[in-house]
Amino acid sequence: MIEYKNVTKYYGDNVGVEEVSCRIDNGEFVFLVGPSGSGKSTFVKLMLKLIDADNGKIIYNGYDVTKLKNMEIARHRRSMGIVFQDFSLLPKKTVAENVAFAMEIIGRSRRSIRRQVPQMLDLVGISGEAGKFPDAISIGEQQRVAIARAIVNNPSVLIADEPTGNLDPETGWEIMRLLEQINRRGTTVIMVTHSSEIVNAMGKRVIAISGGRIIRDESEGMYRPEEDDGPGAADDEVFEL
Amino acid sequence: MNNPFVMMRQTFSQIGRNMNMTVASMFSITAILLILGIFFIILVNINNISDSVKENFGEVQINLTNAVDEVKVKEMMDEFKPMDGVENVSFLSREAAMENFKKKWGANADLLDKLEVNPLPNAIVVKVSDIEKADGIVKRAEGMQGIEKINYAQNTIDKLIKISNYIQLGALILIAALLAISIVVVSNTIKLTVLAREREITIMKYVGATNWFIRGPFLLEGIIIGLISAAVSSVVIAAIYHQVVANFGFDFALLMSTGFAPEEFLIKNLIVVYVALGVSIGSCGSIISMRRFLDT
Numbered sequence: 001m002i003e004y005k006n007v008t009k010y011y012g013d014n015v016g017v018e019e020v021s022c023r024i025d026n027g028e029f030v031f032l033v034g035p036s037g038s039g040k041s042t043f044v045k046l047m048l049k050l051i052d053a054d055n056g057k058i059i060y061n062g063y064d065v066t067k068l069k070n071m072e073i074a075r076h077r078r079s080m081g082i083v084f085q086d087f088s089l090l091p092k093k094t095v096a097e098n099v100a101f102a103m104e105i106i107g108r109s110r111r112s113i114r115r116q117v118p119q120m121l122d123l124v125g126i127s128g129e130a131g132k133f134p135d136a137i138s139i140g141e142q143q144r145v146a147i148a149r150a151i152v153n154n155p156s157v158l159i160a161d162e163p164t165g166n167l168d169p170e171t172g173w174e175i176m177r178l179l180e181q182i183n184r185r186g187t188t189v190i191m192v193t194h195s196s197e198i199v200n201a202m203g204k205r206v207i208a209i210s211g212g213r214i215i216r217d218e219s220e221g222m223y224r225p226e227e228d229d230g231p232g233a234a235d236d237e238v239f240e241l
Numbered sequence: 242m243n244n245p246f247v248m249m250r251q252t253f254s255q256i257g258r259n260m261n262m263t264v265a266s267m268f269s270i271t272a273i274l275l276i277l278g279i280f281f282i283i284l285v286n287i288n289n290i291s292d293s294v295k296e297n298f299g300e301v302q303i304n305l306t307n308a309v310d311e312v313k314v315k316e317m318m319d320e321f322k323p324m325d326g327v328e329n330v331s332f333l334s335r336e337a338a339m340e341n342f343k344k345k346w347g348a349n350a351d352l353l354d355k356l357e358v359n360p361l362p363n364a365i366v367v368k369v370s371d372i373e374k375a376d377g378i379v380k381r382a383e384g385m386q387g388i389e390k391i392n393y394a395q396n397t398i399d400k401l402i403k404i405s406n407y408i409q410l411g412a413l414i415l416i417a418a419l420l421a422i423s424i425v426v427v428s429n430t431i432k433l434t435v436l437a438r439e440r441e442i443t444i445m446k447y448v449g450a451t452n453w454f455i456r457g458p459f460l461l462e463g464i465i466i467g468l469i470s471a472a473v474s475s476v477v478i479a480a481i482y483h484q485v486v487a488n489f490g491f492d493f494a495l496l497m498s499t500g501f502a503p504e505e506f507l508i509k510n511l512i513v514v515y516v517a518l519g520v521s522i523g524s525c526g527s528i529i530s531m532r533r534f535l536d537t
Contacts, residue, residue: 071451074449076449077446077449088444090441090444101448
């Protein structure tokens with residue numbers, strides 16, 4: 001469970017989020033929508049403790065994320081998987097190595113890496129591409145690698161930043177089906193998106209953010225075009241790489 | 242760090258991928274270490290000279306004419322012994338003086354063997370426990386018969402020690418400045434390799450790698466660069482010092498009344514200093530350059 005309690009974050013004079021309160025239960029599938037610069041990015045960064053909140057609490061699995069000490073942040077992040085809009089694969093590593101990388105850096109044994117990576121690739125449907133480099137596979141497949149990497153350490157929350165933003169509709173739907181499948185396994189999925197088609201078709205919970213505040217939180221929400229300024233705005237990347 | 246092998250692998254592939262930058266930073270560190278080494282050598286030698294000056298400082302050497310016989314020498318020595326501030330009084334025969342002289346000349350001592358007559362006089366050496374009292378001894382000696390010369394150069398010694406203190410202080414300040422510069426150079430170099438791997442670092446951070454896991458390979462890279470630079474600098478400086486001692490050792494010994502600081506001693510110490518500096522420059526540089534990536 002993730003619970004935001006009156007969370008406020010300013011960047012100098014600019015508002016990031018203001019007095020945000022909401023609760024996301026384990027196993028939920030939540031869409032985070034809103035115009036560029038609305039605070040979606042800040043919302044997610046706060047959850048990962050990539051930035052510090054000015055005020056308020058974020059309770060996650062019984063602890064306050066805003067109070068985490070440096071030593072505890074790495075452990076906290078390991079319980080969350082992240083999928084980036086641009087996939088963020090390492091170009092000099094193969095598909096299997098990209099997935100293994102996430103296990104290596106948290107010190108998993110070689111044996112468990114060898115066992116688990118093929119399972120993950122199988123789960124996301126790209127077991128045939130294990131030895132290829134990212135630029136040798138399609139972008140839909142690249143996104144699957146990124147998802148495999150995000151879930152290989154069994155996170156309880158999967159955060160997806162516009163995972164379909166760079167994909168054609170058909171491939172986008174394949175990715176959505178995969179995310180739904182992961183969600184059914186019990187992983188909480190929080191997805192930032194601009195796609196009204198996907199939001200409306202999925203019928204999941206929608207949290208709309210504007211001007212740093214939650215303006216709408218509906219359990220089977222729809223997308224409202226007036227809340228958006230169009231897809232793919234450049235300044236709204238959740239993860240600046 | 243959970244798996245040192247993963248870190249080692251990453252470090253070496255990193256050094257390989259950024260070969261140009263690695264070589265560039267090795268050059269800069271080596272250059273700085275060499276300059277530091279030169280200052281170090283100067284410092285050690287100045288120390289050496291001022292030590293030998295201080296050692297002779299508390300001594301009044303009274304050279305005797307050939308007319309003074311053993312009985313007379315004994316009388317004179319007995320006269321100095323009870324004086325205030327005298328630590329001990331000894332006789333330095335011309336033969337012993339020659340031996341000492343040969344020691345100072347070191348490798349060039351065989352030149353002295355060619356002398357047919359020992360030109361050095363017999364002498365009485367009065368060691369003074371309190372430097373302030375030396376003047377009284379000099380005055381007493383001046384009133385005696387059979388004295389050829391009294392060697393005691395307080396003013397010169399004072400000046401020399403003062404100058405050597407200034408030089409030492411100056412060298413220390415310069416060394417500190419050079420160290421600061423070298424840390425900036427290394428941190429900038431490593432910053433470039435960090436930037437080249439920014440994406441990887443960001444992913445590592447997001448996936449939950451600890452700061453030390455991310456820092457590890459860069460730290461090791463910095464240390465390895467520092468160690469290699471230290472090795473290169475040691476070889477170069479040892480060769481230079483060897484040449485200097487071989488070519489100018491004799492003139493130096495004549496001029497300063499003491500030889501260069503012994504090669505082996507100096508190079509051994511310099512290697513220790515270089516390794517310590519190389520490792521600390523390398524690791525400080527990499528930690529500084531990583532700071533902005535790991536502040537959360």
